Amino acid sequence: METHKGDYQNNEGGSASNLVNRQTNADDTVINVNGIKIGGEELVIIAGPCAVENREQLLETAKAVCSGGANILRGGAYKPRTSPYSFQGLGEEGLKYLSQARKETGLPIVTEVMDTRQMELVCKYADIIQIGSRSMHNFPLLKEAGKCGKPVLFKRGLMATIDEYLSAAEYILSGGNQEVILCERGIRTFENYTRNTLDLSAVPILKRQTHLPVIVDPSHATGHRWLVPVMAKAAIIVGADGIMVEVHNNPLEALSDGQQSLFPEDFGKLMKELEIIAEVTGRKVYRRNPSMA
Numbered sequence: 419m420e421t422h423k424g425d426y427q428n429n430e431g432g433s434a435s436n437l438v439n440r441q442t443n444a445d446d447t448v449i450n451v452n453g454i455k456i457g458g459e460e461l462v463i464i465a466g467p468c469a470v471e472n473r474e475q476l477l478e479t480a481k482a483v484c485s486g487g488a489n490i491l492r493g494g495a496y497k498p499r500t501s502p503y504s505f506q507g508l509g510e511e512g513l514k515y516l517s518q519a520r521k522e523t524g525l526p527i528v529t530e531v532m533d534t535r536q537m538e539l540v541c542k543y544a545d546i547i548q549i550g551s552r553s554m555h556n557f558p559l560l561k562e563a564g565k566c567g568k569p570v571l572f573k574r575g576l577m578a579t580i581d582e583y584l585s586a587a588e589y590i591l592s593g594g595n596q597e598v599i600l601c602e603r604g605i606r607t608f609e610n611y612t613r614n615t616l617d618l619s620a621v622p623i624l625k626r627q628t629h630l631p632v633i634v635d636p637s638h639a640t641g642h643r644w645l646v647p648v649m650a651k652a653a654i655i656v657g658a659d660g661i662m663v664e665v666h667n668n669p670l671e672a673l674s675d676g677q678q679s680l681f682p683e684d685f686g687k688l689m690k691e692l693e694i695i696a697e698v699t700g701r702k703v704y705r706r707n708p709s710m711a
């Protein structure tokens with residue numbers, strides 16, 4: 419592949435030998451989670467609440483996103499909140515509700531791990547572990563994720579360049595775990611209309627530079643419910659392998675990120691629109707069960 423200024427080289431002296439690079443591994447990495455292939459031809463949709471708040475909220479939301487066509491359920495049991503006085507998540511109780519939701523819907527679950535000390539417990543419950551933006555530079559956690567034996571949904575840091583992001587992903591791969599899903603979730607800029615600025619061009623750049631699946635989180639990227647569907651569609655147009663979107667059974671009462679969470683009806687509508695957009699790009703939205711359509 420022809421290289422350009424800005425192509426990922428690892429500024430500290432590494433180069434094409436980095437495991438994340440396409441030069442090292444030309445074939446797309448496809449991650450199989452209970453039969454759902456992330457990074458393959460079909461688009462994977464991850465949906466669910468920001469945080470697991472209680473059993474009823476999670477199960478209701480899980481059922482709603484499942485019938486809307488989601489493939490994977492998200493929900494945080496350990497929440498990285500800006501203020502220590504905000505809801506911090508239910509911890510293991512939340513993980514138990516997630517596994518109940520998986521049992522009732524059949525959807526695999528992705529949930530965040532914030533600390534090396536939580537890794538074993540989170541891995542006991544999760545199908546995919548999430549490493550959030552704020553933890554992108556937590557190198558001990560990345561090393562632990564390299565050994566955890568589960569796929570990792572690895573979000574770009576709030577202030578990280580693409581090079582820094584890929585260098586951080588390299589920690590997970592070099593630790594022995596190739597199953598890394600990259601996630602563009604917006605970066606901090608001077609613009610403050612939106613919560614973050616969705617760096618859409620990061621998607622084709624990451625796809626070009628690496629062999630890893632790339633998804634987009636338009637919820638944290640925008641911070642506004644009304645902007646989520648349009649940016650989700652844009653993400654598919656620029657080549658994302660899927661999206662992760664926050665949905666809540668009652669966003670107006672949510673304990674975190676209600677203002678960016680879709681109502682279940684919005685999500686159902688978005689799924690239908692994504693199917694049309696996917697077709698335009700020569701892809702399809704993954705259907706867990708084609709008869710569900």
Ligand code: PEP
Pocket residue numbers: 468494498530549550551552573603635638
């Ligand atoms: C999340 O997805 O739950 C989350 C906290 O997002 P981010 O790490 O991108 O802020």
Ligand code: MN
Pocket residue numbers: 468469638664674675
């Ligand atoms: Mn959130």
